[in-house]
Amino acid sequence: MSQHQDGLDTQDIRETARKVADKQIAPNAAKRDQDHTFPWDAMKALAEVGLLQVGISTAYGGMGGSRREFTLIAQEVAKACASTALVYVTNSMVAKAIEADGNETTKRKWLPLLLAGKSLGALAVHEPDSGCIMAAISTRARKDGDTYVINGSKFLVTSAGEADVYLVIARPDPLTAPQQMHILLVEKDIPGLAFGRVEDKMGLTSTSSRQLFFNDCRVPHDHLIGQEGEGHKVLGAAVAGWGIFGAAGLAVGIAQSATERSVRYAKERKIGGEPIALQQAIQLMIADMVIQTDAASALLDAGAAHADANPGKAAFHAFKAKLFSSEAAIAVTDKAIQVHGGHGYCKDYIVERLYRDARGLTLHFKTSELLRLEIAEAILKM
Numbered sequence: 001m002s003q004h005q006d007g008l009d010t011q012d013i014r015e016t017a018r019k020v021a022d023k024q025i026a027p028n029a030a031k032r033d034q035d036h037t038f039p040w041d042a043m044k045a046l047a048e049v050g051l052l053q054v055g056i057s058t059a060y061g062g063m064g065g066s067r068r069e070f071t072l073i074a075q076e077v078a079k080a081c082a083s084t085a086l087v088y089v090t091n092s093m094v095a096k097a098i099e100a101d102g103n104e105t106t107k108r109k110w111l112p113l114l115l116a117g118k119s120l121g122a123l124a125v126h127e128p129d130s131g132c133i134m135a136a137i138s139t140r141a142r143k144d145g146d147t148y149v150i151n152g153s154k155f156l157v158t159s160a161g162e163a164d165v166y167l168v169i170a171r172p173d174p175l176t177a178p179q180q181m182h183i184l185l186v187e188k189d190i191p192g193l194a195f196g197r198v199e200d201k202m203g204l205t206s207t208s209s210r211q212l213f214f215n216d217c218r219v220p221h222d223h224l225i226g227q228e229g230e231g232h233k234v235l236g237a238a239v240a241g242w243g244i245f246g247a248a249g250l251a252v253g254i255a256q257s258a259t260e261r262s263v264r265y266a267k268e269r270k271i272g273g274e275p276i277a278l279q280q281a282i283q284l285m286i287a288d289m290v291i292q293t294d295a296a297s298a299l300l301d302a303g304a305a306h307a308d309a310n311p312g313k314a315a316f317h318a319f320k321a322k323l324f325s326s327e328a329a330i331a332v333t334d335k336a337i338q339v340h341g342g343h344g345y346c347k348d349y350i351v352e353r354l355y356r357d358a359r360g361l362t363l364h365f366k367t368s369e370l371l372r373l374e375i376a377e378a379i380l381k382m
Ligand SMILES: Cc1cc2nc3c(=O)[nH]c(=O)nc-3n(C[C@H](O)[C@H](O)[C@H](O)COP(=O)(O)OP(=O)(O)OC[C@H]3O[C@@H](n4cnc5c(N)ncnc54)[C@H](O)[C@@H]3O)c2cc1C
Pocket: 090, 122, 123, 124, 125, 126, 127, 128, 130, 131, 132, 133, 154, 155, 156, 157, 158, 159, 204, 209, 360, 361, 363, 364, 365, 366, 367, 368, 369, 370, 373
């Protein structure tokens, strides 16, 4: 694949992602899901064809590229393995934050590693007691000379324990407003950082979700990402402006896979000598699945294109796309199991995994409830 910023061919990127996903990521997906094995092999395969570079400028070893291209990669990878897609999206989001707001030394050190698949990034925002509310974050980064001292914990962090670099949001003191948090880059081996057990999740089982514990963890001052007290801005650009589009792509990929598999199964599965596709009940479900999947894909495509043209409005489009596509993925995978009957409830059929993976999508990054509130607030302010 060509590595230049302007000449990216969207179709080439999608095709490359599809081929890698089919040949190198899909074959081990069921085993990774069953064994909860982290998808290092899949990330390596994506790195080898340059897909980890999409979205980052050539100045730092990237190949440029738009949100639309990023979401297409997330879709193709999710069709093969949603866990890999989530790890990919998270890593890309961390790289975007470092590129946008890291200092030059941080960018030169970490971006080439993150884009080559030699290191991995994770984002640590949520806490056991903060839930999805930023104002409730209690992890503290107290300034002490030229270091920050971090104490607290984070919850359900994707790629935890596997990632080499963590972007951690913390408040300078207990009274700090949510808009005045810091984002600090924390390296995995730093003294005072410990990891909890791998959480035994319902789906997305190979993403290594763990708790992080910070105990007097000292981070140099120049590991600040963005300005002091401007963590929410860094998160706004990297999560709402980029990562959430990837999460929506992940949902669309799952819905597409479930729909394609159900159409195929309905034609192949014969009861009393006749394919179940002849049953109107099955036809009605297939029609609904196709419409929901296409609608999710169209909303995401349009939203990503709007955001590429007007990055200031990116979050609004990302929230709409993620909300709709994640709920569509749950509805579509639910119907996929129904179309497959009892077979679909067994692990031999991939729709069973798709259903479990889809269920996590209305929870991570921002829950559906928070997305609805943010969308309504943006509209009613207009
Ligand atoms: C697959 C997966 C991957 C994740 N990866 C990461 C990661 O990489 N990094 C990270 O930091 N976190 C990660 N998380 C954590 C995730 O962001 C949180 O689970 C999520 O923000 C919800 O927080 P909570 O689970 O504590 O739910 P709670 O905040 O306890 O919410 C419980 C319910 O109450 C609703 N609710 C809460 N407050 C409000 C409100 N004010 N208005 C309306 N409804 C409300 C919620 O929407 C939800 O339905 C991940 C989670 C999952 C499932």
